[in-house]
Amino acid sequence: MTQEKHDSFSENIPAYVLGALNRTEAFALRRHLETCPACRAEMARYQQVGDGLLTALPLQVPPVSAKGKLLARLDEKKPRSNFKIVRGFGRFAAAFVMLALVATNLFAYKQVADLRRQQTQLADRIEKNHMLLGMLTADTEIHPVSAEGFTGNLLLDREKNLSYLLTWNLPDPPADRVYQIWLVSPNGERIDAGTFLPEADWPFTSTALVASRDFAEFVGIEVTVELLGGSESPTGEQVLEATY
Amino acid sequence: MNDVELASQVAKGDERAFIALYDRYSSRVYTLLLHMLHDSMAAEEVLQETFLRLWSRAEQFDPGRGAFVVWLLTIARRTALERLRFESHRPVLADSDEPSTLLENIPEPETTSEEARWRSLHLAVQSLPEEQRQVIELAYYQGMSQSEIAEMLDLPLGTVKTRIRAGMFRLREQWLEGENVQIQKPL
Numbered sequence: 001m002t003q004e005k006h007d008s009f010s011e012n013i014p015a016y017v018l019g020a021l022n023r024t025e026a027f028a029l030r031r032h033l034e035t036c037p038a039c040r041a042e043m044a045r046y047q048q049v050g051d052g053l054l055t056a057l058p059l060q061v062p063p064v065s066a067k068g069k070l071l072a073r074l075d076e077k078k079p080r081s082n083f084k085i086v087r088g089f090g091r092f093a094a095a096f097v098m099l100a101l102v103a104t105n106l107f108a109y110k111q112v113a114d115l116r117r118q119q120t121q122l123a124d125r126i127e128k129n130h131m132l133l134g135m136l137t138a139d140t141e142i143h144p145v146s147a148e149g150f151t152g153n154l155l156l157d158r159e160k161n162l163s164y165l166l167t168w169n170l171p172d173p174p175a176d177r178v179y180q181i182w183l184v185s186p187n188g189e190r191i192d193a194g195t196f197l198p199e200a201d202w203p204f205t206s207t208a209l210v211a212s213r214d215f216a217e218f219v220g221i222e223v224t225v226e227l228l229g230g231s232e233s234p235t236g237e238q239v240l241e242a243t244y
Numbered sequence: 245m246n247d248v249e250l251a252s253q254v255a256k257g258d259e260r261a262f263i264a265l266y267d268r269y270s271s272r273v274y275t276l277l278l279h280m281l282h283d284s285m286a287a288e289e290v291l292q293e294t295f296l297r298l299w300s301r302a303e304q305f306d307p308g309r310g311a312f313v314v315w316l317l318t319i320a321r322r323t324a325l326e327r328l329r330f331e332s333h334r335p336v337l338a339d340s341d342e343p344s345t346l347l348e349n350i351p352e353p354e355t356t357s358e359e360a361r362w363r364s365l366h367l368a369v370q371s372l373p374e375e376q377r378q379v380i381e382l383a384y385y386q387g388m389s390q391s392e393i394a395e396m397l398d399l400p401l402g403t404v405k406t407r408i409r410a411g412m413f414r415l416r417e418q419w420l421e422g423e424n425v426q427i428q429k430p431l
Binding site for chain 1: 259262263266270271272274275276278279284287288291292295296299310311313314317318321325361362365366368369380383384385387388389390391393405408409411412413415416419420
């Protein structure tokens with residue numbers, strides 16, 4: 001990556017800490033931070049300033065009544081048990097009820113955990129789609145990929161050093177395999193740019209390429225099938241390629 | 245008990261620990277909210293919402309990622325920004341309080357080291373040139389993007405970016421290098 005581009009990311013860090021970057025700028029900076037220790041250190045220093053701004057105000061005391069109102073709402077939120085245990089059932093009935101409650105709570109906990117996971121996945125997908133829409137409306141290069149049995153495009157924004165691989169109807173790889181993207185340099189060197197799996201239940205898959213160097217230093221990409229976790233260099237079947 | 249121990253107790257449903265944290269930080273949270281919302285009733289409502297979130301999410305606090313007070317204030321700030329966006333409040337320009345008035349409200353430095361630190365942070369912000377303080381206030385406390393600030397103040401976007409960078413750099417120099425402040429240190 002050129003020094004000029006690095007500086008443009010570094011200059012955005014103070015605004016990022018303040019929450020003042022737009023979605024595209026913030027996304028690009030987060031991608032850059034993944035591969036730039038210097039900017040991560042800079043971010044940590046500015047984050048301390050952001051944390052400080054939370055407290056850098058002359059102290060004001062809330063109304064005394066606020067505490068009572070809060071505690072009343074706290075009581076409202078407490079679970080209230082309305083059922084009465086009939087004395088004749090004794091300990092056995094009580095234990096049965098307790099077990100049923102524990103089972104119910106465990107089931108509810110699992111449902112909440114599933115919902116949270118789905119929410120996170122949805123948020124990721126929305127962010128990714130926003131990013132893609134942003135790239136499609138901007139001055140982004142679109143290169144078709146060469147593949148058998150499915151189609152796709154490679155989006156490349158040289159200015160922001162962002163790249164996405166879009167594929168349609170990409171089949172699932174074998175159970176213990178993933179797809180791995182390789183950036184191809186002019187001298188034939190292959191550099192890992194991340195692994196991915198097709199989106200479940202969706203015909204369309206979008207994957208952000210990850211690189212510690214400028215995408216402009218490469219001339220294309222390849223995708224191969226590799227063992228879970230990825231490989232250090234291509235070893236499996238090549239399923240697509242694109243040049244730019 | 246320190247903050248980490250109290251938060252751990254709150255996660256187990258300990259109401260006394262919850263009250264202790266409220267007593268310790270409600271003023272700090274309320275101060276931030278009043279500054280952001282400019283309305284005492286709204287600030288009180290969001291104060292309650294913030295502490296209710298603490299009550300239901302205390303187990304999510306990770307002491308390894310920073311001080312409890314920063315975590316709590318971050319929840320408060322996000323809740324206030326949600327409210328500002330929901331109500332489509334147009335951001336209000338930062339208050340231009342007289343320095344003398346502000347100093348009266350700030351705890352004396354000898355009270356506690358924490359209060360002294362907060363006082364020095366506040367003075368650092370107040371010492372910024374008005375044009376830099378204004379854009380930082382609008383971004384951080386009103387949730388505005390650089391583009392929105394530029395539009396609101398009728399300034400070129402580049403000017404807003406430059407002012408934010410200059411102001412934040414100055415704060416960083418004063419807080420971190422000049423005073424050797426350690427914000428992340430847990431209580």
